[in-house]
Amino acid sequence: IATFIIVKYLRYPKTHYIDKKREKRITQSITIITIILVLPSVYFAYNLLQEKKYTSKVNQFVQQELSNKGYTVIYEKLEMNSNPKKLELAFLSKKFSDKEVESLQRVMESFGITNTNLVIHQDSLDLKSSILSEIDRRTAAVSEKDLTIRALNNELAKYQLASPQLDRDIAVLFPELNSYSIGVQQHYAKADSVARIVAFIYATKTPLPLAQHEKLQQWLQNHFPKDSVAIISQ
The missing domain is CATH 3.30.300 (GMP Synthetase; Chain A, domain 3)
Incomplete structure (x- = not known):
């Protein structure tokens, strides 16, 4: 693709075929191949940009509407792969009524955060379960890495005899x-x-x-x- 663009930019003379139909087919083939190669990159770049914009809006909402008002956030989890998306929050001491949660949901939409459910954990058991679940997930990932590193170190030690x-x-x-x-x-x-x-x-x-x-x-x-x-x- 880069070569094709450079050739076009430098305006190298175009090769002309005697058979005009063949020339047209080749030109169409090059165009189709270029589109096939470019479209996935454009698609992934667009999705990545949208994801960054969405995350930025969520961070802005949490900062302006909650943290800046003195509400200490002790737990935050954003699920972007679900439909609708889900923003889970928990606070140190603030308790929100159902009306306040509904109001925050509307404010969140005013930030451009659409198709997203706001879930505020206020029950201590519910919060404890969510936090422990997240800790277990991260601990499992760390433990797996530790086991791999330990196994590699043990294998390496077998071959390190000099001391x-x-x-x-x-x-x-x-x-x-x-x-x-x-x-x-x-x-x-x-x-x-x-x-x-x-x-x-x-x-x-x-x-x-x-x-x-x-x-x-x-x-x-x-x-x-x-x-x-x-x-x-x-």
Whole structure:
């Protein structure tokens, strides 16, 4: 679409076909495709604009007609997907009569907030139920995220073997090692069999004596008792 608009704007020479009917069909096809691509974007942009305007009107109504008059709003919920829409409110101490609620409904319509029911929670049990329901919904969403993060952290911890304490122990027990790297590898022995192996790769100036190599093997095996250990010398 952008290319089409730029070409039109720069007024590149139009290609003319000898067959005028074919040229007309191509022009019509391009026009139809452009309309099909543009219409959804225009539709969603229009709906988004209307939603923002509606939300702004609701906020203006609550601020001017309620908050600015000293009524402390402790609960506010706007349902825009229902028909009619619904604005739920609850206040710290103010109690509204049925006539006052009807009056607020009319005032709300004067703000351009149409097709919307105003619901004011005044019964403590009703209010408590609504608030607890909202809290439960948000808590469930947070809990689900926490569980996902915890699971990812646990999975990541399985592959993070190096630690400051491990560095200190190796430096004391095996001073011959100049450097090392350690990590977890998945070893596929069979199609349906996967083994977890701790791979320890080290470098020394001179070959490590057999006794030290066996000591390192045993020490690592004791350190990671649930896994197989593979030692590789560079």
